[in-house]
Amino acid sequence: xxxxxSVLVVLAAMVVGVxxxxxxxxxxxxxxxxxxxxxxxxxxxxxxxxGLAGFxxxxxxxxxxxxxxxxxxxxxxxxxxxxxxxxxxxxxAGERQAAIQSEEIDIMSRxxxxxxxRDAVWGADFSPTTFYDGQGMMVKSDSGITDLAGLAGLTxxxxxxxxxxxxxADQMSIAGAEYTPKVFAEAAATWDAFVQGQCDAFTTDxxxxxxxxxxxxDPSLFTILDVTMSKEPLGPAVPQSDPQWADIVRWTVxxxxxxxxxxxxxxxxxxxxxxxxxxxQRFLGQGENAIGSLYGIPNDFxxxxxxxxxxxxxxxxxxxxxxxxxxxxxxxxxxxxKGGLLYSPPFR
Ligand SMILES: N[C@@H](CCC(=O)N[C@@H](CS)C(=O)NCC(=O)O)C(=O)O
Numbered sequence: 430x431x432x433x434x435s436v437l438v439v440l441a442a443m444v445v446g447v448x449x450x451x452x453x454x455x456x457x458x459x460x461x462x463x464x465x466x467x468x469x470x471x472x473x474x475x476x477x478x479x480g481l482a483g484f485x486x487x488x489x490x491x492x493x494x495x496x497x498x499x500x501x502x503x504x505x506x507x508x509x510x511x512x513x514x515x516x517x518x519x520x521x522a523g524e525r526q527a528a529i530q531s532e533e534i535d536i537m538s539r540x541x542x543x544x545x546x547r548d549a550v551w552g553a554d555f556s557p558t559t560f561y562d563g564q565g566m567m568v569k570s571d572s573g574i575t576d577l578a579g580l581a582g583l584t585x586x587x588x589x590x591x592x593x594x595x596x597x598a599d600q601m602s603i604a605g606a607e608y609t610p611k612v613f614a615e616a617a618a619t620w621d622a623f624v625q626g627q628c629d630a631f632t633t634d635x636x637x638x639x640x641x642x643x644x645x646x647d648p649s650l651f652t653i654l655d656v657t658m659s660k661e662p663l664g665p666a667v668p669q670s671d672p673q674w675a676d677i678v679r680w681t682v683x684x685x686x687x688x689x690x691x692x693x694x695x696x697x698x699x700x701x702x703x704x705x706x707x708x709x710q711r712f713l714g715q716g717e718n719a720i721g722s723l724y725g726i727p728n729d730f731x732x733x734x735x736x737x738x739x740x741x742x743x744x745x746x747x748x749x750x751x752x753x754x755x756x757x758x759x760x761x762x763x764x765x766x767k768g769g770l771l772y773s774p775p776f777r
Contacts, residue, residue, distance in 0.1 A: 456725070457673075457722065457723060457724065457725045458725075459673070459725045460671035460672065460673035460674050461670060461671050461674075462532070462535055462667070462668065462670065462671035462673075462674035463508070463671060463673050463674045463677060463724070463725055463726075465535070466508055466509070466535055466674075467508065467509070470509060470514060471505075471509070471514045471515065471516055472501060472504055472505045472508065472509070472514060472515045472516075472535050472536060473515075473516055473517075473518060473533070473534050473535045473536075474498075474501035474504075474515050474516070474517050474518065474534060474535065474536050474537070474538055475517075475518050475520045475525065475528050475529075475534040475536070475537035475538070475539050476493065476497065476498065476501070476517040476518065476519055476520065476538065476539050477497070477519065477520070477539050477540065477616070478519035478520055478521050478524075478615070478616065479615065479616040479617040479620075481495070481497075481540060481616075481636075481637060481640045482495075482640040482641075482643055482644035482754070482755075483495055483496060483636075483639070483640050483643070483748050483749045483753060483754075483755050483757075484496045484497045484498075484540055484636065484640060484748070485497045485498050485517075485538075485539065485540075493515075493517050494748070495748050496559070496560065496744060496745065496748040496749055497538040497539055497540060497559075497665075498515075498517070498538065499738050499739075499744045499747075499748065500538045500556075500559055500664075500665050500681075500682060500685075500744075501515045501517070501536060501538045501665075502515055502737070502738050503681050503682070503684075503685060503734045503737075503738045503744075504536060504665075504677070504678055504681050506730075506733045506734045506736075506737040506738055507677065507680075507681040507684070507721070507726055507727075507730040507731075507733060507734050508677060508726050508730070510727065510733055511737075512737040512738050518533065518534050520534075520537070520539060521588075521590065521614060521615055521616065522588050522589065522590035522591045522614075522616070523589055523590025523614055524590075525537060525539065525541060525551070525590070526547075526550070526551045526590075529551050529552060529553045529666060529667075529668050530551065530552050530668070532668045532670065534668075535667065535668075535674070536665050536666070536667050536678055537553075537665060537666050537667070538559075538664075538665040540560075540562075540634060540636065540637060540663050541663060541664070541665075541666055542562075542592045542634075542661045542662060542663055543555040543558060543662045543663075543664060543666070544592060547666075551666070552668060552669050552670075553666040553667065553668065553669055554666065554667050554668070554669040554672070554675035555664060555665075555666045556664050556665040556666065556667070556675070556678045556679050556682050557664060557679060557682045557683060557686075558662040558663065558664040558770075559663060559664040559665065559682060559741075560636060560662075560663040560664070560762055561660075561661075561662055561663075561760075561761045561762055561770055562634045562635055562636050562661040562662070562663050563634070563635055563657035563658065563659055563660055563661055564592070564593055564596050564597075564600075564632060564633065564634055564635070564657070564658035564659040564661055565632065565633070565634070565635035565638045565653050565654065565656065565657065565658065566580070566585075566630055566631075566632045566638075566653070566654045566656055566658065567623070567630060567631045567632070567638045567641070567642065567651055567652065567653050567654070568580075568629065568630045568631075568651075568652055568654060569629075569650060569651065569652070570649060570650055570651060570652045571650075572629065572652075574629070574630070574654070575654065575655075576604070576654060576655075576656060577600060577601060577604035577606055577654070577656055577658075578604045578605065578606050579606075580601070580604075580606050580608055580629065580630055581605075581606035581607060581608065582606075582607065582608070583608055583609070583628075583629035583630065584608065584609045584610075584611050584627070584628045584629050584630075585597065585601075585608050585609070585610055585611065585628055585629065585630045585631070585632055586611050586613065586619050586620075586622050586623040586627070586628035586630070586631045586632070587610055587611070587612055587613075587619065587631075587632050587633075588612070588613055588614070588615070588616055588619045588633065589612050589613065589614050590614070591633070592659065592661065593632055593633050593634070594610070594612065596658050596659040597610065597632055597658070598610075599658075599659075600658040600659070611627060611628050619631070620641055624645075632658070634661045634663065635653065635657070635661075636663070636757075638653050639653070639755050639757065640755065643753075643754040643755045644754065664682070665678055665682065673724055673725070676724060677724050677726060680724070680776075681730070681734060683773040683774065683776075684712075684730070684731040684734050684735070684773075684776075685734065685735075685738070685739070685740050685741040685744060686740075686741045686764070686771045686772070686773040687712060687731070687773040687776060688712075688731065688734075688735045688740035688741070689740040689741045689742040689743075689764060689771075690764055690766060690773065691709060691712065693709075693713075693735055693740060694735070694739065694740055694742075694743055695735055695736055695737070695738075695739045695740070695743060698713075698732055698735045698736055701713060702715060702732070708775070708776070708777070711776055711777055712731055712776040713729055713731055713732050714727065714728030714729035714730065714731065714732065715728075715729065720776060731776070741771065742759075745757075745759065745762065
């Protein structure tokens with residue numbers, strides 16, 4: 430009898446459980462960072478200090494713009510409905526760990542490489558990679574240097590607090606080239622020292638090299654060697670104290686990628702609102718579909734992100750694409766359907 434009763438109780442609990450999943454529109458408890466951002470009405474985003482052309486710079490109107498900046502704007506659009514509700518905290522490379530740990534920022538979007546030790550020691554949660562990169566090496570075009578071995582006995586400028594500094598040692602030892610590192614805490618000082626001839630080479634992520642070269646007075650003076658010294662998966666990171674917030678950032682990034690895969694852009698998103706394709710209805714949070722509400726944000730958060738910031742391809746092209754000084758191709762930063770690495774899990 431008692432056994433039968435407990436079976437009934439378990440069955441009842443299962444039925445309630447099933448219903449509570451089916452009615453997931455219920456208000457969800459907010460995590461501490463999500464709550465803080467909603468209360469403040471603004472997302473605080475860690476960004477580059479010296480600025481990195483194409484990724485994070487302040488324009489003549491005093492507004493932040495760039496590829497990394499746009500992912501902070503996308504999160505503000507998703508959560509607050511307004512991509513302009515972001516304040517930026519400029520950070521040197523070596524200031525990133527403290528900024529995450531102290532939670533003075535809600536999100537960091539600052540050409541930051543996802544690594545195991547950062548994941549563990551910084552107390553960070555990394556979002557999906559937004560830019561697959563690798564470390565490169567730049568020399569003066571008139572130097573005649575063509576590979577890492579050619580840097581033997583020479584001096585290389587590098588910024589501290591970066592994966593760059595660590596990879597440099599590994600790769601030069603593999604190339605069998607002894608060198609003198611000239612290490613700076615500040616990005617601007619690192620670049621200036623190279624330009625002024627205090628170093629024979631300058632190393633950072635290839636995206637960084639392209640940014641520095643493309644925004645220099647005479648780009649022809651600088652040559653990026655045809656070497657890739659590491660994997661640098663760059664993307665946003667958040668403090669790991671709020672898994673819900675980490676998920677919101679993660680699905681915001683995925684929304685930009687998924688939108689591109691569906692061919693949904695800032696210009697045509699309204700036409701898709703009445704699509705009769707169920708998965709597009711779900712992705713855009715139309716009808717009864719509970720998507721954002723599972724995280725305490727609007728169901729149609731992807732619509733707002735796409736309208737205000739654009740899909741991944743629009744973000745890439747606007748900041749780095751053919752009509753910019755960088756004219757970057759998509760390469761591996763293309764959709765998986767086009768041979769790249771960008772792949773969003775299902776929005777269901
Ligand atoms: N992806 C690497 C390097 C990131 C990095 O900070 N690179 C420097 C290159 S000089 C930079 O972008 N500095 C620009 C700035 O601090 O504003 C990392 O996460 O450690």
